[in-house]
Amino acid sequence: MAALDIIKIKSLTKRFDELTVLDHISLNVKEGENLVVFGRSGTGKSVLLKCIIGLLEPDEGEIYIKDKNILKLNIKELNEIRRHTSFLFQGAALYDSMSVHENLEFTLIKRKKNTPGEIDEKVHHTLNLVGLEDAIDKMPSELSGGMKKRIGLARAIITEPEIMFYDEPTTGLDPISSKDISELIISLQKDLNMTSIVVTHDLVCAKIIADRAIFLKDGTIAYEGTLNELVRSKDKFLQNFFSTDLIKS
Amino acid sequence: MKLPHHYSKRRLTTSEIIYNFFATLTGITVFNIQFFKDLFLPPYEIREVKKQMNELGIKTFPIVSITGLLIGLVLAMQSQPVFARFGASDFLPGAVAISVVRELGPVITALIFAGRVSSGIGAELGSMRVTEQIDAMEVSGINPFNFLVVTRVVATTFMLPLLTIYVIFIALFGSYFAILLTQGMSFEYYKNAVVQSIEFRDFIPGIAKTFVFGYIVGIVGSYKGYTTTGGTEGVGRASTTSVVVASLLILVFDTILVKLSLMIWPL
Ligand SMILES: Nc1ncnc2c1ncn2[C@@H]1O[C@H](COP(=O)(O)OP(=O)(O)O)[C@@H](O)[C@H]1O
Numbered sequence: 343m344a345a346l347d348i349i350k351i352k353s354l355t356k357r358f359d360e361l362t363v364l365d366h367i368s369l370n371v372k373e374g375e376n377l378v379v380f381g382r383s384g385t386g387k388s389v390l391l392k393c394i395i396g397l398l399e400p401d402e403g404e405i406y407i408k409d410k411n412i413l414k415l416n417i418k419e420l421n422e423i424r425r426h427t428s429f430l431f432q433g434a435a436l437y438d439s440m441s442v443h444e445n446l447e448f449t450l451i452k453r454k455k456n457t458p459g460e461i462d463e464k465v466h467h468t469l470n471l472v473g474l475e476d477a478i479d480k481m482p483s484e485l486s487g488g489m490k491k492r493i494g495l496a497r498a499i500i501t502e503p504e505i506m507f508y509d510e511p512t513t514g515l516d517p518i519s520s521k522d523i524s525e526l527i528i529s530l531q532k533d534l535n536m537t538s539i540v541v542t543h544d545l546v547c548a549k550i551i552a553d554r555a556i557f558l559k560d561g562t563i564a565y566e567g568t569l570n571e572l573v574r575s576k577d578k579f580l581q582n583f584f585s586t587d588l589i590k591s
Numbered sequence: 592m593k594l595p596h597h598y599s600k601r602r603l604t605t606s607e608i609i610y611n612f613f614a615t616l617t618g619i620t621v622f623n624i625q626f627f628k629d630l631f632l633p634p635y636e637i638r639e640v641k642k643q644m645n646e647l648g649i650k651t652f653p654i655v656s657i658t659g660l661l662i663g664l665v666l667a668m669q670s671q672p673v674f675a676r677f678g679a680s681d682f683l684p685g686a687v688a689i690s691v692v693r694e695l696g697p698v699i700t701a702l703i704f705a706g707r708v709s710s711g712i713g714a715e716l717g718s719m720r721v722t723e724q725i726d727a728m729e730v731s732g733i734n735p736f737n738f739l740v741v742t743r744v745v746a747t748t749f750m751l752p753l754l755t756i757y758v759i760f761i762a763l764f765g766s767y768f769a770i771l772l773t774q775g776m777s778f779e780y781y782k783n784a785v786v787q788s789i790e791f792r793d794f795i796p797g798i799a800k801t802f803v804f805g806y807i808v809g810i811v812g813s814y815k816g817y818t819t820t821g822g823t824e825g826v827g828r829a830s831t832t833s834v835v836v837a838s839l840l841i842l843v844f845d846t847i848l849v850k851l852s853l854m855i856w857p858l
């Protein structure tokens with residue numbers, strides 16, 4: 343059975359004043375698929391994710407999540423969609439004034455679907471998944487950059503979303519944690535049939551998780567294919583991008 | 592919400608300044624309307640309001656205590672020789688009390704509150720904005736405006752009147768202390784003089800306007816913080832401009848409200 347397109351993007355355009363960041367991008371993501379988004383810094387990868395989840399308003403185009411045009415929804419309907427999605431921000435975006443424990447339980451408490459006991463259980467279980475059970479009572483300011491990322495990931499997945507948006511989930515992590523996180527993403531896809539869009543520069547991470555990859559350049563999808571096709575491409579630009587990336591990682 | 596142009600190092604053209612002015616004006620108006628919309632919408636974040644009342648209000652008591660004491664002390668010290676010169680020393684407690692209750696207590700407390708709390712809210716929400724914490728709340732389906740802004744503005748609106756009443760009492764003690772040192776007076780006599788001179792029409796307008804000042808402190812800090820752009824530098828700017836704008840607005844509204852209260856309760 344062919345999987346459904348859970349995300350559909352039609353001719354998405356986003357400008358900031360004179361700067362056109364996304365230029366008529368069309369893209370579909372299948373249910374259960376892991377899509378990796380490559381692109382040099384400042385090409386609009388984060389902007390793309392933020393448009394999809396409704397944080398930024400596109401200038402043109404349509405965006406469908408689970409067949410709902412999110413640009414036409416009111417805030418209540420949009421929030422209903424957002425119950426099924428999660429976002430890992432590039433800088434983790436942990437709530438500074440809350441401990442790790444409070445960060446993780448915050449959304450669950452607000453959604454009022456679980457008992458306090460269940461929430462506690464989930465917090466411990468999720469922290470265990472990202473390997474940071476010891477940090478439960480720490481404040482975000484006491485965590486290293488890599489730990490913040492992992493707590494950010496824990497906070498995103500604790501709600502068991504159907505769709506995950508990862509903005510550079512492994513940037514700034516050491517190679518081993520980076521590999522662990524990538525494997526966690528894969529296992530989430532397997533266990534929960536999660537759909538993911540993953541922005542990354544990390545080829546090791548991409549190798550582990552990518553079902554398909556796209557490459558953003560000059561506001562458009564310049565290349566699309568399996569990771570192998572992109573990496574083995576004869577195209578000068580791609581060769582250049584991936585060779586420098588390999589040396590770094 | 593449409594944000595004003597990015598601040599930049601280069602000087603802005605006149606049309607950009609005018610654009611920014613009106614963008615800010617519309618921004619603030621929309622922000623205020625949003626506040627009253629969300630105020631009456633569930634969820635009611637009672638716990639968070641209590642937390643902010645403690646954070647923004649209770650923790651301000653120490654600093655306003657000193658201020659209150661000094662206002663009373665200085666005011667009585669300054670006025671005492673003047674009243675003595677005109678042979679009106681008996682009127683001194685009442686005169687000090689009226690100025691403290693009607694004007695100095697409310698306004699100085701509000702200005703101190705603006706200095707500490709408006710800047711604090713501006714910096715806190717500003718840093719939450721630039722580090723995408725507010726976005727994180729939004730994408731998880733939680734209304735960040737309700738959770739962050741409404742709670743803080745409610746807290747400041749109700750804490751400032753309490754702080755002001757407290758400051759007025761402390762200032763009256765300060766003034767007694769000064770009078771005791773300079774001309775000597777029994778506390779009983781002082782107390783009676785104060786109680787007799789202050790009337791309902793002094794106290795009510797004095798306290799009533801502090802609700803407005805408290806609202807200003809909360810809403811200005813929140814607006815500046817919530818709409819911060821331009822990274823860490825922007826956070827600093829949000830914090831300092833909050834104090835400046837809140838203080839100015841407090842003085843402007845004080846003038847308006849004093850005029851208004853004199854029309855309602857003529858002296
Ligand atoms: N809120 C914003 N206002 C103005 N310009 C922005 C904003 N967000 C992003 N940009 C610009 O859009 C471009 C793409 O940014 P981004 O998506 O963050 O890049 P990246 O691919 O590294 O994630 C950059 O040039 C950035 O300056």
Ligand SMILES: [Mg+2]
Pocket residue numbers: 387388389432509
């Ligand atoms: Mg980015």
